[in-house]
Amino acid sequence: MSVRLLAFCGSARRESFSRRLLTVAVASARAAGAAVTELDLRSDLLPMYDGDLEATQGLPAAALELKAQFAAHDGFLIASPEYNGFFPPLLKNTLDWVSRPAPKVPNAPDPYGGKAAGLLAASPGALGGIRCLPHLRLLLTNLGVTVSPAQLALGRADIAFDADRNLADAGQQKMLDKVVADLIRLAAAIKV
Numbered sequence: 001m002s003v004r005l006l007a008f009c010g011s012a013r014r015e016s017f018s019r020r021l022l023t024v025a026v027a028s029a030r031a032a033g034a035a036v037t038e039l040d041l042r043s044d045l046l047p048m049y050d051g052d053l054e055a056t057q058g059l060p061a062a063a064l065e066l067k068a069q070f071a072a073h074d075g076f077l078i079a080s081p082e083y084n085g086f087f088p089p090l091l092k093n094t095l096d097w098v099s100r101p102a103p104k105v106p107n108a109p110d111p112y113g114g115k116a117a118g119l120l121a122a123s124p125g126a127l128g129g130i131r132c133l134p135h136l137r138l139l140l141t142n143l144g145v146t147v148s149p150a151q152l153a154l155g156r157a158d159i160a161f162d163a164d165r166n167l168a169d170a171g172q173q174k175m176l177d178k179v180v181a182d183l184i185r186l187a188a189a190i191k192v
């Protein structure tokens with residue numbers, strides 16, 4: 001069976017550069033034989049994590065659904081914007097909710113353990129958001145995800161795409177293809 005990847009982006013912005021990069025990466029993953037589910041992390045999908053809300057009402061339905069979706073995939077393809085050197089709260093909030101146990105769903109499969117991740121960032125700035133990736137890498141590692149060493153931070157993302165929303169530079173496309181290919185190999189190697 002082909003490797004199953006869940007692809008999502010940390011920006012809710014309609015014309016997000018990181019989502020554009022993710023879309024190109026998803027095409028690359030499908031061309032390489034992976035089965036990819038694209039997830040839209042809308043900013044209104046989940047409330048900001050609140051322990052009182054969890055204690056009184058349990059996990060929101062969207063968090064339960066996300067936990068099941070994470071568990072049903074072998075790896076995660078994640079594209080992030082950089083906000084002040086960090087990945088954005090949308091991503092953190094989602095990953096935090098998904099990490100919470102669901103006592104009313106006994107024997108629920110692990111959403112993170114045994115999974116791989118490949119990381120992308122994009123920014124109109126020269127560094128492409130590269131400063132947010134070590135933080136995201138650490139968070140995912142804390143959650144039990146094995147993060148691939150290969151990553152791509154796309155600088156000058158405002159001029160990096162052509163009219164068809166492909167990467168204009170063949171070298172950058174090659175780097176993206178490597179991030180995706182490494183993730184697929186890693187996910188296949190560690191999947192249980």
Ligand SMILES: Cc1cc2nc3c(=O)[nH]c(=O)nc-3n(C[C@H](O)[C@H](O)[C@H](O)COP(=O)(O)O)c2cc1C
Pocket residue numbers: 011012013015016017018019080081082083084085086122123124125126127128129
């Ligand atoms: C609060 C905030 C902080 C930002 N900090 C950074 C930064 O540290 N580095 C950077 O390259 N761009 C930074 N930017 C600019 C973003 O890279 C830019 O808005 C980008 O388009 C956001 O990603 P998106 O296109 O995927 O939505 C920041 C933007 C915001 C709103």
